[in-house]
Amino acid sequence: MGHTIFRREFVSGAAALAVMPNVIADIDGDGRAVLDGEARKKKTLGQFFTKGSCWLQPQVADFIRNSKCHIAYDPFSGRGSLFASVTNAVSSIMDTTGLDIDPSQGWPVNDSLIKIPHKSGAIIITNPPYISKYSASRKRLADGLKKYFDLTEYDDVYLIALERMLEAQKNVVAIIPETFINSPFKKKNLLNSITILEENPFTDTETPVVVVCFDSCRKPFSKIRIFKGSEYTCTLQDVEDCRLVPENSVRMKFNDLDGWLGVRCVDSTNPSDMLRFDFKENIDYNWEKGIKVSSRLLTLVSVDVPHNKRQAFVDTCNAILNDVRERSHDVMLSPFKGNMKNGVRRRRLDFQTCRAIIEQAYERIIAGKKSNMVQQTL
Numbered sequence: 001m002g003h004t005i006f007r008r009e010f011v012s013g014a015a016a017l018a019v020m021p022n023v024i025a026d027i028d029g030d031g032r033a034v035l036d037g038e039a040r041k042k043k044t045l046g047q048f049f050t051k052g053s054c055w056l057q058p059q060v061a062d063f064i065r066n067s068k069c070h071i072a073y074d075p076f077s078g079r080g081s082l083f084a085s086v087t088n089a090v091s092s093i094m095d096t097t098g099l100d101i102d103p104s105q106g107w108p109v110n111d112s113l114i115k116i117p118h119k120s121g122a123i124i125i126t127n128p129p130y131i132s133k134y135s136a137s138r139k140r141l142a143d144g145l146k147k148y149f150d151l152t153e154y155d156d157v158y159l160i161a162l163e164r165m166l167e168a169q170k171n172v173v174a175i176i177p178e179t180f181i182n183s184p185f186k187k188k189n190l191l192n193s194i195t196i197l198e199e200n201p202f203t204d205t206e207t208p209v210v211v212v213c214f215d216s217c218r219k220p221f222s223k224i225r226i227f228k229g230s231e232y233t234c235t236l237q238d239v240e241d242c243r244l245v246p247e248n249s250v251r252m253k254f255n256d257l258d259g260w261l262g263v264r265c266v267d268s269t270n271p272s273d274m275l276r277f278d279f280k281e282n283i284d285y286n287w288e289k290g291i292k293v294s295s296r297l298l299t300l301v302s303v304d305v306p307h308n309k310r311q312a313f314v315d316t317c318n319a320i321l322n323d324v325r326e327r328s329h330d331v332m333l334s335p336f337k338g339n340m341k342n343g344v345r346r347r348r349l350d351f352q353t354c355r356a357i358i359e360q361a362y363e364r365i366i367a368g369k370k371s372n373m374v375q376q377t378l
């Protein structure tokens, strides 16, 4: 049965108090009672609701239209926030229907991480809960989520949700963390497109997200398009082709206070201070105080390069890094929370990629081998 958003029974005020023994902490922008139980449900059920319609970029709306489905189906409905944008923008969607595990949301109750019932003529449009196995254990939520993680090889709830969605429906649109692009999800070849959202569709989290559209038709990665907002950037294959894998051919040590090579491994919010390689003394940072074994945002690397070749070495590392950023439109690097002041998403350089870059620079500067990529960009 279709279930329009306007018929959903929103539990608020006194009714909410009847179902949840919480105190009203505040009133939100829509005049609804905000309970301090909401903080608890954010933590345990991932109740971060999508605001506005920046996620519904033209190619996503086209995908929904081309699916020929007439029902928008959200198996993790929450407040049903996604439905209004869809019914406003895509006239072929005539009805909406939802499920949620939390009875107070007013939808039929279903555990959609275990099974999602199939609905004929429906396209799933959702923003499922996200939480990694690692965060779950840090936040002491592991016991509650064990039954889901025990059934899967994946280490984040949103990947389990994607599996269930693709079992239920052919067409799926989901707002999920951008880390999906670098994840080991096995059904990426059923994707139609990935849209990176640099505008944040949430008011209460800065998790960098993408909108994935699945049509369940198997295809090579060279046919899967990646957009930033409404702009086409490259294919998923282009991103795969940029991946750098270290061979462990050069001895180096990360987070070594005796190292001479400084690496800013994350873009700052200032676009003129982006991630880069440099002499330790050229990066404004208190290395002695800041560097620990666990440091990941800035690091000092000890690698054996003669003094007279160090400037060329640094320049080569940066040339390789910038080449990869440019060719993959940044997508190969993991996102880091928030944007730079120019609105571009901040990126993080992981140690594996950093090691691979240092190895390639070493080959070129010390071993004298000519790498095509470096020759092109220097």
Ligand SMILES: C[S@@+](CC[C@H](N)C(=O)[O-])C[C@H]1O[C@@H](n2cnc3c(N)ncnc32)[C@H](O)[C@@H]1O
Residues within 6 Å of the ligand: 045, 046, 047, 048, 049, 050, 074, 075, 076, 077, 078, 079, 080, 081, 082, 099, 100, 101, 102, 105, 110, 111, 112, 113, 114, 126, 127, 128, 129, 130
């Ligand atoms: C991130 S919120 C998104 C809600 C809505 N889709 C939106 O975009 O605003 C995720 C929703 O999934 C619900 N949820 C969490 N675990 C669930 C499960 N196992 N089965 C069904 N719903 C679940 C939460 O209660 C929450 O309402």
